[in-house]
Amino acid sequence: MCGALPRDDQKTGYSRRAMLAATGLAVATSGCIRRVRSVVNREEIDQFSLTITTLPADGDRESILLARAIRTALEAAGMAVDIRMLPEDEFLRTVLVNHDFDIYVGRHPGGLDPDFLYETLHSRYVDEGGWQNPFGFANLTVDDRLEAQRDADEDRESAVAATLDAIATEQPFVPICVPAEYRLVRTDRFEGWTDAHPATRQSYLGLEAASEDATLRTAHTDPRPSKNLNPLAVEYRNQGTIVDLVYDSLATFDTGAVSPWLATDWTWDDGTMTVDLHEQCQFHDGEAVTAEDVAFTYRLLADTTLGSREFTAPAPRYRGEAGVVDEVTAHDESSLELSVDAAEAVAERALLVPILPAHIWRDRAVTASLPGYAVDEGTTEAIVTDNVPPVGSGPYQFGERVEREHLTLERFDEHFTRRDDVSLPEQTAGSIRFQIDPRSTSAIELVETDAADLTSLPLESYVVDDILDARDEVDGADPLPDDVDVLGSPSWTFYHLGFNTRQAPFGNPNLRRLVARLLDKAWLVEDVFDGHARPIAAPVAQEWTPAALEWDGEDPVTPFLGTDGEVDREAATAAFEDAGFRYADDGTLRVRR
Amino acid sequence: MLVRVLTQIAVVVTLLVLVGVALFVGRYRFRDTRLEWRDRVRKVAPITAVLAAVLLFNSVARQIVPDLSLLVGWNVTWPIYDLEGQFILWLQDQATPVATAYFSFIYIYGYIFLLVFPVVAYFALSNTRPLRELLAAYTLNYTLGLGLYVLALAYGPRNMMPELVEALLYDTYPQYQHLTRQVNRNTNVFPSLHTSLAATVTFLAYRTRSVYPGWAVIAVVLGVSVAISTMYLGIHWMIDVVAGIGLAYVSVALAGHLVGRWSLSASLSERDLSPRRLLER
Known part of the structure; x- marks a missing residue:
């Protein structure tokens, strides 16, 4: 009689509940019931499905492009992938404060000093909201090394290298690339743009102004500063440049x-x-x-x-x-x-x-x-x-703002940099107007038509070729107008894929490493950033990158499982199976959640 | 920048309307209008006031809709993309510079002309019912559309697939960014209000085809072009457009129903003369 029971397999497709109802009465003997219990009381193993949380193109064009490319790569390895796009403030709140994500793709503010990794990855921060450990990552080796690099004096470089090595092994997030930063500036009203990095407060100070009290006009591609100026509000800040002018x-x-x-x-x-x-x-x-x-x-x-x-x-x-x-x-x-x-x-x-x-x-x-x-x-x-x-x-005080239109700061005359005995760069612009203009193309137009002096945030990479061609007067490109120049600067922000290691199976470092191996970073840089980025294996500035983590044509830790952006399905399947993951007959990756 | 764009639009649309008046309205209607305009204005004044109030409310409400939507709405971008992403891909493949120029023109100028001209043309009719229906339908479009915006949070194709639509509207003509940013939020794509208003005009133009046969043809061409332009330019998904047409249908049907019922000044005299019969004479 037991042999006559329908098997709860994929072909018949009965759910557990239906099986219980249908067989409960029919099965008479206790041995049969035990067998049914043994078969039925097991959780299903489903296809590995996940959602990539990211920003729409209006928020961060590169992020959604990366997310879609990553989706294709993950699907090649048998996963089912959805994409969830959220506006910038909601994205940051969801990921950093609520930790409500499987994986996310976005830009990390990074840091010039590798110590930013301490807050990013130390396990003491797993429960806090903010850029401190949004991954919920907890690893004793990484903790130890993060602490060691904090306490290190002369041997800090090797302590940092050891930290980066442990992080690369664990891959709590996958560092993808450092984008090149290009901005467009006008030099007829203000000069001295190259004296400081344009993401720092100094870049707005000590400029040579053509006239006193002139307004420095920027085209700002992020509307958030017109809505919120709280230095602690993580959802509204990038690198905090504007806040640094006020505080x-x-x-x-x-x-x-x-x-x-x-x-x-x-x-x-x-x-x-x-x-x-x-x-x-x-x-x-x-x-x-x-x-x-x-x-x-x-x-x-x-x-x-x-x-x-x-x-x-x-x-x-x-x-x-x-x-x-x-x-x-x-x-x-x-x-x-x-x-x-x-x-x-x-x-x-x-x-x-x-x-x-x-x-x-x-x-x-x-x-x-x-x-x-x-x-x-x-x-x-x-x-x-x-x-x-x-x-x-700070050197500038709040003037006025209209949401989604502009934020204007006025010079603070009492600031200490204006004193004769202080030799720090002081304000030369009477006011600074951050004109909100969400797209790079129209921001460029504002600078070119003398409606703005600077694009204050880096331009999106798809317009970079155009302005570089214009600057270099390449045949067929419209040259830049007089007094307009391209400002290139190093970046310490980076694009990355973050795992929520609180959720199975992302707590498994092998899985994270395999996901990292599905990303062809060099190809992504070409495809998404038009080559205006640097693929990375370590999320720190170049001078801190140890030789072992230097990019040498391919990723030194998690080399890509395929060629030219195309995942080699067989190799990927083999690698996942090798790590203990299992595939169904239809090629889908199955996991127990 | 914005002022320049607005002036440009005002000039072009005025010219188009003048041409339309010359072609479709004609001398006689124009003469009658000069005699009867006071009476007609009185009849359409109530619904005009309602529309103005709704538009005013809309301009304020749109500031808070995205936030409200994030609080209570349903993020439908992914379901939509999953269902029909391929269609937009195919449509983008058909892009040519001529088509881009045409659809960009239609999206901005053609659309505004399509909305403005029937107001003028219907005002030139002795029977004010078509005009009142038109204004009532506009009102309903905005009201119902706003409700849907709150419930459904969705990004358009250009936010999902920027690489496909980058050469189109905003990058080819960055100045329009300033205009549409004043009017639209990027999460308000379901339904397409561009399509629904254009379809509203088209439906009504079809209904009044015996009075303005030429306009009916133009309205159908423009209406279809506007619907396609929203998808071609990567601003809307096909589902948004279909929903927009549905919204237009509902708005027109409801407007027909409501205008007959709540007409303040003309309900008695028109009870026996249905507008269609009146127009078909």
């Missing part, structure tokens, strides 16, 4: 070096930093900038509830920088002491966070309120406020 930090950086800014100087003595501030500085509302504000800022970044609740709510930005600071003590109005748990090179990064006025932010250390809605623990006003108008102490 001062103790130190500032440009391609490599950290140098004094609001701090006149600092001394380092084995874990203790003594910092002196420029005296008698003011916030834009006239209140004095004191050492107490600085101490407050570090306390707020560590916990935006300021300790008022048991549940801490660290800021979703500046976690890596501020995280090394254990304690801040204000000595007097303008000097303070930071005790830091890191070697000097990393400790200096702690000086890069924006100094927030305590008299404004203290009231924001409360749980955000929304009538009729139970707001989640840790959602403080400090994180969700749009902070308009922002009050900082």
Whole structure:
């Protein structure tokens, strides 16, 4: 009788529930029931299906192109892939705050110093929201090495190399490429564009202006600064360049070096930093900038509830920088002491966070309120406020904004850089107008028709060939108008594919490595970026990349399973099977979730 | 930049309307209009006021629709792409510079002309019912369309497949970006309001074909061109266009129903004379 039972296989296709109903009565003997139980009470093994979360072309053209190419590659390995596009702020909130994704494709703000990897990957951050460990990645070796590179002094380079090696082995995310940054600038009204990296505050200062009080007009391809100016709001910030104009930090950086800014100087003595501030500085509302504000800022970044609740709510930005600071003590109005748990090179990064006025932010250390809605623990006003108008102490103060149209900043006349005894670059533009213009082509047109002086964000790669041809006066290309030039700069941002390792099977490093091997990074650079990017195996600036992780025509760690962007199905299948994964007869990859 | 584009559009559309008036409306209707315009204005004033109010509300509501949609809407981009991505691919394959120029012109100028001209043409009729139906249908399009925008969050093909449509509208003519950005949000693609308004005009033009036979032909050609242009330029999916046509059909049918019922000034006198019979005489 048992032999007469229909088998619960693919051909008959009965579901478990139907089987139970149909056979429950028919089966009489206990032995048969046990067999049925044994067959039926097993979870199904489904096709490996996943969703790639990414941005639409209006948000980040390269991301959606990468996502579609990656989808094709993953499907070649037998996976079922959907793509979910979200607007930029929603994308960042979904991925970084809610961790609601399988894998995502996007741009990482990166960092000039490899210590940004500490916040990115250390397991102590798995539960926080922000750029700190959105992958939920926890690995003891990586933790150890991240800590070692923080504490390393002379041997930091090898400590970083060891960290990168462990990360490359684990592939918590797949670094894809570093895009080349090109911007278009006008040189007739302002000059000196090459003095500083255009993603830093210095690039907007110390320019030579053709006339005093002239307005610096930029075409800004990201509408978010017109909506929100909160330095802590991770959903609205890229690299924080605009925020850096409104807020001062103790130190500032440009391609490599950290140098004094609001701090006149600092001394380092084995874990203790003594910092002196420029005296008698003011916030834009006239209140004095004191050492107490600085101490407050570090306390707020560590916990935006300021300790008022048991549940801490660290800021979703500046976690890596501020995280090394254990304690801040204000000595007097303008000097303070930071005790830091890191070697000097990393400790200096702690000086890069924006100094927030305590008299404004203290009231924001409360749980955000929304009538009729139970707001989640840790959602403080400090994180969700749009902070308009922002009050900082930086060289430019808030002027006005119209959502999705423009943000205008005005020169702050009381700024310390204007003092005679301070030899730092000062404001030359009377105001800066960030004109929102979401597409590269129309942003270029604004610069070419003298409606803007600069495209403030890097141009999308598909227009780069056109403007380079125009600059080089290649035959057939319209030359650039007079006084318009192309500004190329190094980048420390990178495109990457992030895994949510909290979800099976992404917790398996072998799977992550295999997914990495399905990406032909060099081909993606050609196909998506028109060659205006650099494929990478290590997500750090070139000078920090160890020889073993140098790109040498192919990926040194996860070489591509195929040629010219085309996945070799057989090789991919074999590699997955080798790692213990199984395929169904129809070629689909099956996993237990 | 925006001012220049708007001026350009105003000039071109005015010229087209003048040509249309000369071709389709004719001298006699024009003469009657000069005599009767006060009376006609009085009759269409209520629905015009409603339309104006809806448009005003729309311009405000559109600022919050994307946020509202992200809160309560359903992200349908992927289901749509999965279902019909191939069709848009095929359509993009047919691209030629001439077709691009034509459809870009249609998308901007042809569309506005298509919406403006029937207002003028129907105003030139003694019977104000077609005009009132037209304005009521516009109102319904905007109202129902806004509701659908809230429920369905979707990105158009150009956001999914930028490499295919890059040479089209916004990159060939970047100035239009400034215009459409004022009007549209990129997540409002389902349904295609461009298509639904164009189809509304086309349906009504077909209904009034005995009065304006020439216009009926032009309206069909323009209506179809607008629908194709939205897909050709990668702004809408075919499903958006189909939904747009459906929305137009519903709006026209509802408008016909409502205008007869709630007419303030003319309901008594027109009860026995259905507009169709009146027009067919």
